[in-house]
Amino acid sequence: MNRIGVRFLAALGAVWLLAGFAAAKGAMGWKSVLAASAEEAPPDFRMEVVSVSVSKHRQKRVFLYHTHTCEAYEIDPDNRYAQTERWRTADQRYSVVRVGEELKTLLQSAGVFVTHDTTDYESPRLSSAYARSLEGLKNAAEAGYDLYIDLHRDSYSKGNGPNTVPVDGAQTARLLILIGQGTGSSLDEKPDWEKNQRAAQMIADALNERAEGLCRGVSLKSGRYNQQAATPSMLIEVGNNMNTLPEALAAAEPLARAICRYLDRQ
Numbered sequence: 001m002n003r004i005g006v007r008f009l010a011a012l013g014a015v016w017l018l019a020g021f022a023a024a025k026g027a028m029g030w031k032s033v034l035a036a037s038a039e040e041a042p043p044d045f046r047m048e049v050v051s052v053s054v055s056k057h058r059q060k061r062v063f064l065y066h067t068h069t070c071e072a073y074e075i076d077p078d079n080r081y082a083q084t085e086r087w088r089t090a091d092q093r094y095s096v097v098r099v100g101e102e103l104k105t106l107l108q109s110a111g112v113f114v115t116h117d118t119t120d121y122e123s124p125r126l127s128s129a130y131a132r133s134l135e136g137l138k139n140a141a142e143a144g145y146d147l148y149i150d151l152h153r154d155s156y157s158k159g160n161g162p163n164t165v166p167v168d169g170a171q172t173a174r175l176l177i178l179i180g181q182g183t184g185s186s187l188d189e190k191p192d193w194e195k196n197q198r199a200a201q202m203i204a205d206a207l208n209e210r211a212e213g214l215c216r217g218v219s220l221k222s223g224r225y226n227q228q229a230a231t232p233s234m235l236i237e238v239g240n241n242m243n244t245l246p247e248a249l250a251a252a253e254p255l256a257r258a259i260c261r262y263l264d265r266q
Contacts, residue, residue, distance in 0.1 A: 060113065060146045061113045061144070061147075062107055062113070062115075062148075062149065062259065063117070063148045063230075064100045064103065064151055065140075065151070066100060066133075066150065066152070067150050067225075067226070068096070068122060068126070068129060068153075069095065069096070069118070069121055069129075070084055070095055070120070070122050071095060071096045071241075072089045072153065072241075073239065073243050073244055074087070074241060074244050076244045078246075079094055081095075096238065096248075097118050098245065099238050099245075099252055100118070101116060101118075102249050102252040103256055104116040106252055107259065110256065112259075112263065115140065117136050117140070121133040130225070130226055137226050137230055141229055141230040145230070146263060147262070148231075148233040149234060149235075150234070150235045151236055152235060152236065152237045153238060153239055153240060153241065153248070154176060154237035154240040154241075155241055156240040156241050157240075161213070162174070163240070163247075165213050166211065167250065171250065172247060172254070173238060173239025173240070173247040173251045174213065174215065175204075175207060175214065175238055175239075175255065176216040176236070176237040177204055177215065177217070177235070177236050178218075178234070178237065179220050179221065180193060180221050180222075180224040180226075181193045181221065181222060182224040183222045190228055191227035193220070197218060197220065199232035200232075201218050202265070203234075203259060204217060204218050204258075206261045206262065207254055210254045210258070211254065238251050238252075
């Protein structure tokens with residue numbers, strides 16, 4: 001991919017140029033558009049081309065959302081929040097939504113188009129959150145994305161091993177990817193779990209190449225987790241309730257890199 005950017009400095013007629021530029025690009029190509037724009041511009045119009053971004057491939061698209069929107073982390077002195085119940089908060093600056101926002105920013109900086117759905121799907125009852133997030137996921141599937149991620153925070157279990165691993169010197173929360181097979185559901189519609197699993201395994205492998213044990217693997221479950229609504233789809237647990245928010249945020253960078261590796265290979 002050739003990475004260049006475009007900056008136009010205009011004394012007069014900027015609106016005219018930018019409107020025509022977008023319409024003409026696809027038919028004429030960048031060089032033709034720039035040449036035509038320079039010839040047709042008013043005499044007192046000045047255009048400085050600093051750089052142009054040209055990609056031979058369609059921009060990749062990722063949809064992030066949080067079925068359990070209020071999941072939060074262990075309170076630490078620098079990250080105190082009002083709890084709706086223990087390890088849960090409606091303040092999205094401290095919940096798993098904050099981790100999603102960090103992941104979104106990192107993916108966008110890599111050139112990925114990201115929609116981060118921050119809708120509170122937990123309210124009014126946690127038990128019916130998946131029914132509500134399903135509607136949001138269906139809407140996203142209609143728009144079309146290359147990857148759908150339901151980002152969660154796990155519950156602590158001593159049997160899962162160490163709570164963090166060092167990544168570039170930072171203590172980093174470990175991750176787990178869940179794939180629903182739909183075997184425990186009486187409904188006819190099943191996830192394409194094998195395709196979802198392949199995508200998840202590529203991301204898990206990339207994470208563990210970065211730091212051994214960073215990802216606890218890909219876990220196949222009997223439920224669906226709404227993954228029947230869009231493919232490839234997965235649920236990613238970023239840390240658990242005994243991790244701090246900084247530890248969870250530290251996991252966003254290696255996760256973003258792993259996602260980008262997956263997308264680059266599609």
